[in-house]
Amino acid sequence: MTHHILKATKETVHLGGFSHKLEPALTIDSGDTVDVETYTGYYVYDKAPPEFLTPEFVDICQNLSPERKVAAGPHLLTGPIYVKDAEPGDVLEVRLEAIAPNLPVGFNAIRTGWGALPQKFTQPALRFIPLDLIHNIAEFPTGSGIKIPLKPFFGILGVATPETSRISIPPGCYGGNIDNRELQTGSRVFLPIFVPGGLFSIGDGHSAQGDGEVNVTAIETSMNGRIVLTLRKDLQLSTPIAETATDIITMGFAQTLDAALEIAVKNMIDFLERFANLSAEDAYVLCSLAVNFRITQVVNSPQKGVHGMLPKSILSHKINL
Structure with missing residues (x-):
């Protein structure tokens, strides 16, 4: 297997969405390892402190070509990565071997009309938050003594679809803006493939x-x-699933939390039928007894997310994904 390094440059990133028409930033064989660099904050870089900026990031923000601006989403994504022999109907397994901030500062933004309480918090607000990368914490608010453990993950893990462009904000069957904080180092995410590569x-x-x-x-x-x-040609999936050290995770995306929960439950039942050889009714009961359903995110309009977490410790045998 080959090891690759994919730096984030104006030639290897794209903005705002997914598109099968993008020129790949990297082509690999199945099973290859990639050290990948990502940047965030394309639309706030002109307000950022010096420690948030690198020459490469500024070059991206000032000189990204129109061809790499896919849609109106705010996300700057590294890729796409083309996997040889990948075809529609296959599954891409993404193993997250390491995740770490590459700068000692991040940001949080309130956007008008967005969020869980858009009528209460109507004014935009932008905060840059120092990261203590030695002690692996962020103090917020500064001086408050409230110390938040850093548990880094990638909010977006996704593949392209047959549409010419797809905005990066909502998640879906292709993955995308999942924003699941459980997907930390050591996790695996399984994504259905829709286009060659x-x-x-x-x-x-x-x-x-x-x-x-x-x-x-x-x-x-x-x-x-x-x-x-x-590349997993031995799996067939219609929606992403994931595995952490402790849990199997199914996902539901829909315009309401009720609908997202229903989808996440159905996906967990399907998983238990396929991989644990349970009847649908027994799987439904087990979901009520032992599976934890959690709100993933409520802000990636128009799709809210719910995920179900099945503890692997309750299973009598290992499920091999």
Whole structure:
């Protein structure tokens, strides 16, 4: 297997969405490892403190070509990565081997009309938050003594679809802006593939986030990672699933939390039928007895997210994904 380094430059990033028409930033074989660099804050860089800025990031913000501006989303994504022999109907396994902030500062933004309480918090607000990368914490508010543990993850892990362009804000069957804080180092994410090569992109680094991401953003952070991309022709999925050290995760995305919960439950039942050999009714009961359903995010309009967490410790045998 080959090891690649994918730096974030104006030639290797794209803005605002996914598109199968983008020129790949990297082509790899299944099972290759990629050290990937991501930046965030394209639309706030002119307000950022010096420690948020690198020459490469400023060059991206000032000189990104129109061809790399896909849609109106705010996210700067690294990729896409083309996986040889990947075809529609296959599954891409993304193993997250390392995730770490690459700058000692992130930001949080309230955006007018967005968030869980848009009528109460009507004014935009932007805060840059220092990151203590030695002690792995962020103090917020500064001077308050409130110390938030840094638990970094990538908010966006997604593949391209047949549409010419797809905005990066809502998640969906292709992954995208999942914003699931459980997907930290050591996790695996499984994404259905829709176009040749898969065309995987990554970004939207978060150093810390609560379930729900209620004010629209987390501590948005430029992030480095090491990922392994493996083509899985032995799996068929219609929606993403994930695995952490402790849990199997199914996901539901819909315009209401009720609908997202229903989808997440149905997806967990389907998973238990396929991989644990349970009847649908027994799986439904088990969901009520032992699966934890949590709000992923409520802000990625028009799709809210709910995820179900099945503790692997309750299973009598290991499920091999």
